[in-house]
Each structure stands twice: as C-alpha cells, then as structure tokens.
Amino acid sequence: MAVVTDPPRVPTRPAPTRRRREPRGLVTTFVGYAVLVFFALVFLYPFVIQIGNALKTEPDAAANPLSPVPDPLDLTSFQRLFDGTSFPLWMGNSLLVTVLVTLGRVFLDSLAGYALARLRFRGRTGMFAAILAVMAVPGVVLLIPKFLVLNQIGIYDSYAGLIVPLLADAAGVFIMKQFFESIPASMEEAARVDGAGVFRTFWSVVLPMARPALITLTILSFQGSWNEFPHTLVAVQDPSLFTLPRGLADLVTGSLGSGTQYPLKLGAALLATIPVALIFVVFQRYFVRGANEGADKG
Amino acid sequence: MAIDSLAAPATSSGGTPRRRRSGVRGSENLAGWLFVAPVVVILGLFLLLPILMAFWVSLTGWNGQGSPFRSGVPFVGADNYTRLFTVDGLARQDFMISLRNNIYYVLFVVPAQTALALFLALVVNNRMLRGKSFFRTAFYFPSVTSSVAISIVFLFMFSSTGAVNRLLAMVGLDGPQWFADSRGVLHLLLGLVGVDSPPTALADGGPGGLSWWDWLAGPSVAMLSIISLVVWTTSGTFMLMFLAALQGVPVALDEASALDGANRWQRFRHVTLPMIRPTMFLVLTLGLIGSWQVFDQVYVMSQGNPAKTTLTPAYLSYRTAFQDFDYGRGAAISFVLFLIIILLTLVQRRLLAERDASRPGWLRRRPPGRS
Numbered sequence: 001m002a003v004v005t006d007p008p009r010v011p012t013r014p015a016p017t018r019r020r021r022e023p024r025g026l027v028t029t030f031v032g033y034a035v036l037v038f039f040a041l042v043f044l045y046p047f048v049i050q051i052g053n054a055l056k057t058e059p060d061a062a063a064n065p066l067s068p069v070p071d072p073l074d075l076t077s078f079q080r081l082f083d084g085t086s087f088p089l090w091m092g093n094s095l096l097v098t099v100l101v102t103l104g105r106v107f108l109d110s111l112a113g114y115a116l117a118r119l120r121f122r123g124r125t126g127m128f129a130a131i132l133a134v135m136a137v138p139g140v141v142l143l144i145p146k147f148l149v150l151n152q153i154g155i156y157d158s159y160a161g162l163i164v165p166l167l168a169d170a171a172g173v174f175i176m177k178q179f180f181e182s183i184p185a186s187m188e189e190a191a192r193v194d195g196a197g198v199f200r201t202f203w204s205v206v207l208p209m210a211r212p213a214l215i216t217l218t219i220l221s222f223q224g225s226w227n228e229f230p231h232t233l234v235a236v237q238d239p240s241l242f243t244l245p246r247g248l249a250d251l252v253t254g255s256l257g258s259g260t261q262y263p264l265k266l267g268a269a270l271l272a273t274i275p276v277a278l279i280f281v282v283f284q285r286y287f288v289r290g291a292n293e294g295a296d297k298g
Numbered sequence: 299m300a301i302d303s304l305a306a307p308a309t310s311s312g313g314t315p316r317r318r319r320s321g322v323r324g325s326e327n328l329a330g331w332l333f334v335a336p337v338v339v340i341l342g343l344f345l346l347l348p349i350l351m352a353f354w355v356s357l358t359g360w361n362g363q364g365s366p367f368r369s370g371v372p373f374v375g376a377d378n379y380t381r382l383f384t385v386d387g388l389a390r391q392d393f394m395i396s397l398r399n400n401i402y403y404v405l406f407v408v409p410a411q412t413a414l415a416l417f418l419a420l421v422v423n424n425r426m427l428r429g430k431s432f433f434r435t436a437f438y439f440p441s442v443t444s445s446v447a448i449s450i451v452f453l454f455m456f457s458s459t460g461a462v463n464r465l466l467a468m469v470g471l472d473g474p475q476w477f478a479d480s481r482g483v484l485h486l487l488l489g490l491v492g493v494d495s496p497p498t499a500l501a502d503g504g505p506g507g508l509s510w511w512d513w514l515a516g517p518s519v520a521m522l523s524i525i526s527l528v529v530w531t532t533s534g535t536f537m538l539m540f541l542a543a544l545q546g547v548p549v550a551l552d553e554a555s556a557l558d559g560a561n562r563w564q565r566f567r568h569v570t571l572p573m574i575r576p577t578m579f580l581v582l583t584l585g586l587i588g589s590w591q592v593f594d595q596v597y598v599m600s601q602g603n604p605a606k607t608t609l610t611p612a613y614l615s616y617r618t619a620f621q622d623f624d625y626g627r628g629a630a631i632s633f634v635l636f637l638i639i640i641l642l643t644l645v646q647r648r649l650l651a652e653r654d655a656s657r658p659g660w661l662r663r664r665p666p667g668r669s
Contacts, residue, residue: 025426028424028426029426032424032427035421036421039437040432043436043530044436044439046451046455047451049454049455053454062459065455108336112333112338114333115329115331115333115334119330119333120326120330121327122327127334127338131337134345136643137345137349138587138635138636140593141615141632141635142632143615144615144616144628144632145348145349146344148348148351148355149343149347151365164340165343165344167336167340168337170337170341197325197329198325198329223442229445229446229597230594233616233620234620244444245445245447248444248447248450252450252453253597253601260457266451269444269448269450269451272444272446273447276444277439277442277443280439284435287438288438
C-alpha cells in the first residue's frame with residue numbers, strides 16, 4: 001500500500017493566514033502548555049495522591065482523598081507495615097530475585113546475542129527464528145504450563161522456581177544481537193588473530209564495547225523482574241517466598257483486619273514503586289530506547 | 299533484521315574440512331552452541347516444554363493431585379474444548395462472558411490509548427513548546443511502574459469515597475460504586491431512553507448460549523475503571539513510538555503545506571498521518587495483542603467481580619485451574635486465548651512485512667528502534 005494516499009490538498013484560496021501568524025502562534029503556545037500541564041496532572045497526580053494518603057490516618061484518607069496534604073501527618077501505617085506484616089520479608093525476596101535475575105539475564109542474553117550476531121555455527125538461522133517465535137508467546141497463557149513444569153521437576157514453591165525460569169528472556173537476546181551487529185568486527189578480529197579464544201574475545205573485547213546495550217538490558221531486566229507478578233503466582237504459594245508484588249496483591253485481596261486500610265496499602269505500593277522510579281529518573285533515556293526496541297520485537 | 303550473508307556459507311561448510319581455517323570454524327561452531335545453550339535450555343524448559351505439557355493436560359481431567367502424566371488421570375479428549383463452545387453449561391457461559399468482557403475491553407482500550415498516545419505525541423512534538431523532556435517523562439512514567447502497585451492506587455481512587463467520585467461531585471455528578479456496579483454501560487444508555495428490559499427479539503438466542511441482550515451489555519461500570527487504568531498506563535509507551543515516528547516527518551514538508559494554506563487539521567490529516575501510518579499500524583496491533591492479555595489488574599482490583607463482568611479469558615483460565623482445580627479446562631481456555639493472540643500477531647507481522655516490501659525507496663525510513 002502506498003504511504004501517501006492523498007497528496008496535500010491544493011489550497012483553493014490564497015493564504016491570508018500569513019498576516020495573523022504572530023497572535024495565532026501565541027494562542028497555540030498557550031493552548032499547548034495548557035494541554036501539557038493538564039495531562040501532566042492526569043499522569044502524575046495519582047502518585048501525589050498516593051504519597052499524600054499513605055501519610056494520612058484512615059478517617060482522613062476516607063474524608064479527603066483528593067488532598068495531597070495529610071492532616072494530621074501519620075506514620076503509623078509505615079510502622080505497621082514493618083511490624084505487623086511480612087513487608088520486610090517480601091522486600092528481601094524481591095531484592096534477591098531481582099539481583100539474580102538481572103545478573104543472569106544480562107550475562108546469558110549477551111552470550112546468546114553475541115553468538116547469534118557473530119559466531120558462525122550450524123543452526124544459527126533456525127535458532128534466531130525460534131527466538132523470534134518465542135517472543136510472540138504471550139506470558140498469560142503460560143501460567144498453567146509453567147506451573148506444570150515447575151511441579152513436575154520438583155522446584156515448585158522454592159527460590160529456584162521463582163528465579164530460574166526468569167533467567168533468560170528472548171527479548172533481551174534480541175536487543176543484544178541487534179547491538180552486536182551494529183558494532184564493527186575489526187577489534188574482535190584483531191584479538192582473534194592474536195590468539196584469544198572466543199570467550200576471551202567476547203569477555204574482554206566485545207563486552208566492554210557493549211556498555212550502552214548492557215545498561216539498557218540491566219535496566220529493563222531490573223524493572224521487569226522487580227515488577228513481575230504472574231510468574232510468582234504460579235511458582236510459589238508459601239508466604240515466606242512472596243516477592244513484593246505478590247505480597248501487595250495478597251494484602252489487597254486477603255482480609256487484613258478491619259477497615260479498608262488504604263493508607264497502609266498505598267504506603268506499601270509506594271515503597272514498591274520507589275526503586276524503579278529512582279532508576280527511571282536517572283536512566284530515562286535507556287528506558288526510552290528499551291521501549292522502542294520493544295516496539296520492534298513484534 | 300536479516301541475518302548477514304556470512305551465515306549461509308558457514309552453515310553449509312561446517313562439515314567440509316577446509317585447510318587451515320577449519321579449526322577456527324570448528325571451534326566457532328562449538329562456541330556458538332555453548333553460548334546459546336543456557337538460553338536455549340531455559341526457554342525450552344520453561345516455555346516450549348510447558349506448552350506441550352499443557353496441551354496434554356487440556357485433554358485430561360487432571361485435578362492437581364499427583365502427576366498429570368500418571369496412568370490414572372482420566373483422558374477426556376476434546377471434552378474440555380467442547381465444554382467451552384458447544385455444550386450448554388456453566389463452563390461455556392463463563393467462557394462466553396469472559397470473551398464478551400474482553401471484546402468490549404479491547405473496543406474501548408485500543409482506540410482510546412492509540413488516540414491519547416498520538417495526541418500527546420503531537421503536543422509534545424510541537425516545535426514551539428519548551429520543557430518537552432519533562433512532559434515526556436511525566437507521561438511515560440506510569441508505564442514503568444508495577445502493575446500491582448498502580449492497581450492499588452486506582453482501587454483507592456475509584457473507591458466509593460475516592461478521588462474520582464470527589465471530582466465528579468465537583469461538577470455535580472453522583473459517582474457510582476465503581477467496583478460493585480455490574481451494570482453494562484450500553485444497558486445504562488438504553489435505560490436513559492427508557493429501554494430497561496430486553497426487547498423480546500433480544501431476550502435470548504445469541505451465540506454461545508448467552509442472550510443477545512447480554513452480549514450487548516457493554517463493559518460494566520467496574521470494567522470502565524480497569525479500562526481507564528490501562529489506558530492511563532499504556533499511553534505513555536505508545537506515545538514514545540509515535541514521537542519517534544513524528545521525528546521522522548520532515549519539517550519542511552509540514553511548513554510547505556502550511557505556506558500553501560493548509561490548516562492544522564488538513565496538515566495532520568494529509569501530511570503527518572500518512573507519514574506515520576506504519577507506526578499507527580504497529581501501535582494498533584500491539585494494543586490488540588496486549589489487551590487480550592489483561593490479567594494483573596483484574597486479579598488485584600476485581601477478581602472477575604462484580605457479577606463476572608470483569609472476568610477475562612486470562613483470569614478465567616487462572617481461576618479455573620488454581621481455584622476450581624479443573625486444570626484441564628483451565629489449560630483449554632489458555633490454548634484458545636493463545637490461538638487468538640497468535641492470530642493477531644501473525645496479522646501484525648504480515649502487515650509489517652507488506653509495508654516494508656511495498657514502500658517506495660524515498661519514503662523508506664527506519665522504523666522506531668530498528669537498527
């Protein structure tokens with residue numbers, strides 16, 4: 001199909017707009033900013049509400065849900081979160097899972113991405129096609145299947161079940177392969193001529209050049225595994241193995257004493273959001289790159 | 299993403315000994331396999347094998363006790379599938395309701411997130427405005443947060459005394475009890491014009507054992523709050539894709555048509571839109587694929603309630619397996635969902651391939667992120 005279907009319409013009248021351009025530009029700018037500010041509020045105010053209400057008493061949160069200012073300031077929800085729930089345990093589990101999964105993904109995805117980009121081995125084309133196919137498999141249809149495998153090989157309800165299935169991801173392999181293909185091969189060839197083995201070349205010549213892609217992959221893996229929810233649902237049922245998202249979901253859907261306890265729940269959700277938020281602010285451009293890489297994977 | 303031409307000789311030459319180079323080739327062959335082995339094992343073990351196992355389970359009546367591969371597990375053939383489509387009963391009714399809910403969800407989410415994303419991208423891309431990167435960050439931020447955490451925030455905002463109802467009260471509207479309200483919005487609209495009960499023509503007889511009246515309910519009020527949450531979280535990602543595409547539209551083209559007297563809408567409709575059409579396709583199909591996978595939000599916010607109006611196939615398959623212990627039927631629902639999503643993915647890849655092949659050379663730009 002042609003991209004430009006309709007040519008720009010030929011104007012029927014001369015351009016009288018030219019004279020009015022200045023005031024119109026001002027109006028446009030004003031309207032533009034008004035729209036931007038309005039949507040910035042739409043996208044950010046829920047977080048303001050979250051922070052404000054996490055610091056309120058329960059009656060205050062119920063009476064003034066829109067106000068960002070707690071009156072009185074009340075930190076008991078956070079206190080109860082740490083004393084009365086398993087929140088610290090969930091946080092520890094999340095940290096463990098996230099660190100191991102991120103390390104695993106960065107290392108294994110780069111290895112595979114490098115092999116697919118550079119090494120000439122039999123079955124490479126087929127392998128890459130298989131990885132592209134795997135990327136199309138939607139996560140939610142894997143819930144029951146994953147449970148079956150974890151159950152069958154005996155790692156259901158263990159740290160291994162929580163971590164090992166997440167250690168490699170097809171999208172990460174794809175990102176790394178694309179990156180390795182974009183850098184020149186001359187350095188590696190020089191190293192190989194000097195007698196360095198394949199792994200040695202990969203480890204000390206190629207990886208140092210791949211810093212931007214490695215950072216992107218680290219951040220995406222961190223964010224993905226920190227936020228991962230459905231997998232924990234079918235990998236563990238022992239509350240001592242819950243990660244933060246699983247614990248939060250349990251907090252909301254389970255019964256938790258009396259009342260709605262919104263300040264407590266909002267506080268828990270807030271603490272779970274902060275690490276990713278910090279990384280997002282610092283490494284924003286890598287997130288943007290990741291989003292656009294992801295766009296391409298389809 | 300074509301594999302470079304080196305691949306072809308390498309694959310055919312693996313077996314033939316070639317003077318001095320063959321040693322290097324041989325080691326490369328081995329190294330290549332060693333490098334991909336961990337990923338292949340993990341993806342094979344936790345992706346491919348499970349799919350095969352689940353297919354087997356979908357043909358059985360396994361209840362979660364012991365191994366599904368024991369001899370005592372009843373083999374039921376296609377029963378789990380026919381119960382979803384042809385056999386009248388609760389199983390079919392639930393499945394049809396979940397399909398209906400997800401169809402309405404798609405019909406609302408996909409156009410809304412696409413339009414909002416494109417609109418935001420156009421505004422952020424405006425050359426006369428400053429502070430773009432701040433606004434871009436603000437709009438994108440919800441996309442990177444945890445779905446569970448953000449669902450909690452929206453649960454609070456949509457609670458009966460929550461922020462949304464307060465805002466509605468400010469403009470004189472009486473907000474509903476969002477998560478307790480199972481009324482379909484199309485039924486509500488019909489109620490406004492005085493149609494409160496199904497006309498006899500619609501009272502029954504719809505496909506799948508659900509009456510036409512039920513099919514035409516529209517998303518429930520509760521589903522609307524999940525829809526608004528999803529539109530809110532996904533628009534930022536799609537905005538980034540549109541932004542990348544808009545940056546590829548030559549400024550000169552837009553200015554030339556402005557000089558020619560085309561107004562803002564004409565320029566958008568006849569210059570910008572045709573230029574970003576590939577991204578439009580991409581966003582629409584990614585949205586279609588993604589919106590059949592809604593799960594986390596349903597799990598946290600509504601668990602399919604009220605009156606099953608937020609039940610989706612993904613959540614239904616989970617519930618059937620892990621709460622009703624009917625793993626066979628749960629797996630069957632997963633496979634039907636898998637089929638729906640794979641079909642959409644194939645359509646998307648076909649559209650992208652067609653587009654890449656048919657574009658005239660001078661218009662062939664790099665799609666976002668492809669390198």
